[in-house]
Amino acid sequence: MAQNKQITLDMNGKPFNRTAMVAVLLIGTFAGVLMQTSLGTAIPTLMHDFDISFSTAQQATTWFLLANGVMMPISAFLSTRINTRTLYIISYALLTTGMALTAFSPAESSSWWIFLLGRIITAVAVGVTMPLMQVVMINIYPIEERGAAMGLNGIVIGLAPAIGPSLSGWILEKDHVLLGLTISDSWRTIFILPLIVVVIAFILSFFFVKNVLSTKHMKLDILSFILSVVGFGVFIWGFTNVSTDGWGDIKTVISPILVGLVIILLFIWRQLKMPVPFMDVRVFKNKQFSLTTLAVMMTMMAMMGVQMMLPTYLQNVHGMSTLNSGLVLLPGALLMGIMAPIAGRAYDRIGAKRLSIIGFAILALGTLPFMFITTSTPGAFITTLYALRMFGVATAMMPLTTMSMSVLPPNEAAHATASNNTARQVASSVVVALLTSVTQNIMTNSQPSKALQTANPLQYGADMLDASMKGFRVSFALGFMFAIVGLILVFFIRKGKVVPYGMTNGVTIKDEKED
Template sequence: MTTPAVPGTPRIPEAVHRRRWAILGVLMLSLLIVVLDNSILNVAIKTISTPEPTGLGATQGELEWAINSYTLVFAGLLFTAGLLGDRFGRKRMLLAGLAVFGIGSALAAQSGSPGELIAFRGVMGLGAAFVMPATLAILMNVFEREEQPKAIGIWAAGVGLAVAIGPITGGVLLDHFWWGSVFLINVPIVIVAVILMVVLVPDSKDPKPGRIDLVGVALSVIGLVLLVYGIIKGGQLADFTDPAVLATVLAGLAVLVGFVWYEKRAEHPSIDISYFKNRVFSAAITAIALVFFALMGVTFFSVFYTQSVRGYTPLQTGLLMLPLAAAQLIFAPRARLVVDRFGVRATCVGGLSVIAVTLAAFTIFDSDTPIWVLEVVFFLMGTGMAHIMTPTSVVIMQALPREKAGSASALSNTFRQVGGALGIAVLGSVLSTAYRGGVEDEMRLLPEGMRHTAGESIEATLGAAARLGPRGDGLVSAANDSFLHAMHVTALCGAGVALVGVLVVALFLPGKPPAAAASAPAEPLDREPAPAGR
């Protein structure tokens, strides 16, 4: 048994301490469905973009919204969900979140149009917002401090497991069932998770929880939606100088600035801006956001590369993404050993540098590049991610006191989701703009009324070419060439974002502590900044 922090007053009840690893398994199952949903959707987006009855005929912009309606609701409500968990009990909120997520999944599976899918994905995001922060907050309350890095490493490996299972599961389902099955699969997992949660997981609360900040929540969600809408619209029009696009983006930025201003002055803010005075905390949060910005954007276009350009099935695409997940499973639990040897800064700089190189490597891919090269790139990308997610998660979670675990988890996941949403919006729009610019000369083969829609994505172009019969062969060739060029441009943009992350962590994350101080408690992170209300 772990030695209590204060003799005679153990931090964790003995009964809870004994089953802590079983509790971690249940929390990882809950985490699994939240991450599984997006990783399954990644291999299904091409199918959903095909016309009915196979799919919904969703445009690239609608596909981006199908992903981002989930992530934006998720990100916008994460902190509020964390506070509700702090106030009413993390277990209760986790169970409620699982129930909403399961209902949203069942509804999404029955969507009859892209608009319905976007709406029901938002419902799923609402449920996920209550699941994600609660899992990490409960983890921090059932493990003593010295075991937390190991437990967080295993928790982070759960993300890798979901990334591995999701695309393969999605591929199997799409080979045998209709596209909605990729959402319906969540329902039995939710039922099992709820049963195990009721039996095994203890509840916990913050003795001094914050108040719910409805104004702050509204401002953050409105600002993010306007910003992302403007970016996606710019990509659809291939014109970011369009007055409507500029007005929407600027309005979103203005609302977000107003959100920060309000939070700094609110008596009970949804996000305590003072936390960001701690440079280590801020750098770790920024690193996570930048990683997911780059990764989500690349995942979005890589599916079209493997299926539309290379001709692989959804199941084969899922198997091709296995090295990305396998690397995270292998290295995430062991990343703490690298941190012990080299320090947080060197580990994260190395991880982000690997991601930047692998993103840049996408510029060498062509329609006949040996597929093993893609597998190597995916494995190295997963390795880089594992050496960022674990150390930054530990830094973030240990930067605040244990009773504020919900707030720390919510902040971490908010920036992760916002980074991913902006990555899909920005890099998806770069992809769309570059693609349209390359294929528009060939659009003259189509009736004028079809040209704009057919130029939005490679799937739209291929669908239009199929209707032309043999006359569309030139359009198919142009679509593939234009997509590859657009993918190269987008990958370089993602690599540039990763390099910004390298600079941030190199400047602000701590290096390896002196040997004499390595075993000392990290009290500066516990004391600075002081949590709200204390």
């Protein structure tokens, strides 16, 4: 594929509309990634409509995380083996099928498996489209515009998960007129609205998505495939069980984590021995790639440290509805969407180090006050702090993600993206399990005795609230700690805009440089 400032050419040397193609990729992938966090506020509704328990309803999130996580390593093989246009058409078809199954599955306990199947198919599609979009962006933009391109990618990675809970809260508390029909307080709308967007993207992909990545006939290594799926799947499954079973459960938590870890190590060992690996883990031998990937993981963990617990705090302590708690977080989510492309463009000028230092510093400063919030902390103050945090997340994450893709040659972009996204997915699963268990344990150990509930109900209620606050504060403190670790890590990455060796997009690329 070749490119100059005026014309972008596909793999066949034919010009295509880059802007139209990027728009199709962004809107389709955004609608898919939105599904990662959209069910957080809908669990009680699903429990009621399907007549299922809380743990059963949580499977809608658990299985999504599992399917999404195991697809990340596989994405490198798929993007190398299948041409871009075909892979996107297949992925959007799967995304359409998955969302349709969840949106229109019968609301009864015997049909819950249909809902779960839809969630799994959706997650599989997202596990392909999200990393594939990053690889495409790296290849269709020249070096001097790469930061801005990854900033657009950041709108999907950052804004979609952040806005999911707010959108779901709004949907569940309002009546909506859709295609002439009034839908009242329905969880189905959570899927129907993005489904319409995905169908549009699916149709447009036939016309605007072109083959822009080189492919080669690559035999699927069945053993690597099995090790990847089982290893990462079992490992993530173990962590997702912590919230319901606790760290002490041998059967559903400890054993899966240990077994998954052993299988992952076998997978890594096999990839190092193969001349043409299924997923090239040798990318981690590059110090700068490893550092930036670790820093991105810390960004995710610091972000989740507050984002996961804050809605619960707002609803349980302040008595807010799902809609109002989502609205408190909405300005921060929107600010992240605005800042992602801005931070990407800033990378094109000054590189990742200074931006990520500023980003992590802002993230830490925005998290610190959360460690001292009380039952009477004003909602406006929380909104401001949360927006400040998301500003920091975008300022750090976008340049770091771009740099992690730029320190390696273009022919390794697919493997670098798969590795980076897998690490980020694992980090998200681990931090959710860690924070949920730590917060719950502190709440349980700090709550008053049952005898006090009868002797002094008012005091019992106050002590229970105090126990909850202790748990929330520790969760926020862990989020602050991850921000500090990330801040320390980024001091060791290179200064300036890192540019890899080789040729890409018709532009001669120079050695890594420092400002």
